[in-house]
Amino acid sequence: MTTSGNPPTGFYSALAQETAAAERDVSATNPGPKNRTLMALNPDADCPPPTDHGVVEPFWYSFDLTHRRIQDGGWTHQVTSRELPVSKDIAGVNMRLTRGSFRELHWHLADEWAIMLSGRARVTVFTPDGALFVDDVGEGDLWLFPAGAPHSIQALGEDGCEFLLVFNQGDFSEESTLLLSDWLKHTPPDILEKNFGLDAEAIARLPKGEPLYIFPAAEPSNTLDEDIAEVARHAAPPKVSYTFKASTMTPTRESASGSVKVIDSRNFPASQKIASAIVTVKPGCIRELHWHPNGSEWQYWIKGRGRMTVFPGQEAARTMDFNSNDVGFVPNMAGHYIENTGDEDLVFLELFVAAEFHDISLNRWMRALPEQVVMAHTHLTAEEIRQIPTGHHPLLP
Secondary structure (H helix, E strand, O other), rough: OOOHHHHOOOOOOHHHHHHHHHHOHHHHHHOOOHHHHHHHHOOHHHHHHHHHEEEOOEEEEHHHHOOEEOOOEEEEEOOOOOOOOOOOOEEEEEEEEEOOOOEEEEEOOEEEEEEEEEEEEEEEEEEEOOOEEEEEOOOEEEEEEOOOOOEEEEEEEEEEOOOOOOOOOOOOOOOEEHHHHHHHHHOOHHHHHHHHHHOOHHOOOOOOOOOOOEOOOOOOOOOOHHHHHHHOOOOOOOOOEEEHHHHHHOOOOOOOEEEEEOOOOOOOOOOOOOOOEEEEEEEOOOOEEEEEOOOEEEEEEOEEEEEEEEEEEOOEEEEEEEEEEEEEEEEOEEEEEEEOOOEEEEEEEEEEEEOOOOOOOHHHHHHHHHHHHHHHHOOOOOHHHHOOOOOOOEEEO
């Protein structure tokens, strides 16, 4: 959404008024080469609100701009600090598996937080204390696999599944995970014979080509309960759940403007290093002006479209537009809001490298202060201050 009509007076600063006027005359014309498709997707970058100012690092990227690795059984692509340099602590991977296909047994250096975007899957994770956790997850559900814990993902059902993986390591690469097939083919056969107690004929059947990574297989013949009973014969029962049924969770906050589901270590104990919120914003409504005191915010936009202005201080602010499958980023402590500019619900994720989700609402802060303090800073009257929403209302009309 760009500004329109005559430049307002008495609201914008002098510089913003000058900018607003320039955006409506020959100053804003661009007769040279331009990417019209990209400009149409991000009008606030082409013609920003007059309140934008200064230099703010890019905080937008899209999975649709990345290389998609496709092989028999599915595909994957990623947005890391290589694509979005400002995101130094979090990377994201978007993956799809066809019916029965596996993301092969592997482990990695970072924690893996995930949300199922569509379909169903059966997941396993083996922990250092000898426990083997097995569960089925559906659309909207989460899992958390700790760093170093080996795990697998297998798609269930006719349509398979698609999911988002989030890692607490900005330069993470889905191409550099530690894969079972990769390790076995780089271990001398005689060592494998001794380790597994198998003969040479059995060892010769192990995969020898490219690592499996993603590969097709038959769906499980066991039910979930049968798999749980089978693994219990050789592994201890898990002490915590490594999945979270967010699809059936009662929202933490809900109003006519939308809803927020907060999932962190307080209600999902396995997720000690990644906190999250699933946010739904109704058309025309906003995620209020706020900031986060305990970490930078990495976003994934699931549905709809909207815009966000990021204010990192020092008289700088920048507005960008977002669509589904985009990634957003808000630096630590930076003020921001999100507006639904579409005609359907906007759904996006907020993720943090933190044990708990925390935010500070500008409205709640202003209403908590003595009115005289707010009056001195804002030039608002006491009556006007009392119209500012009070209580915890993260979504506003």
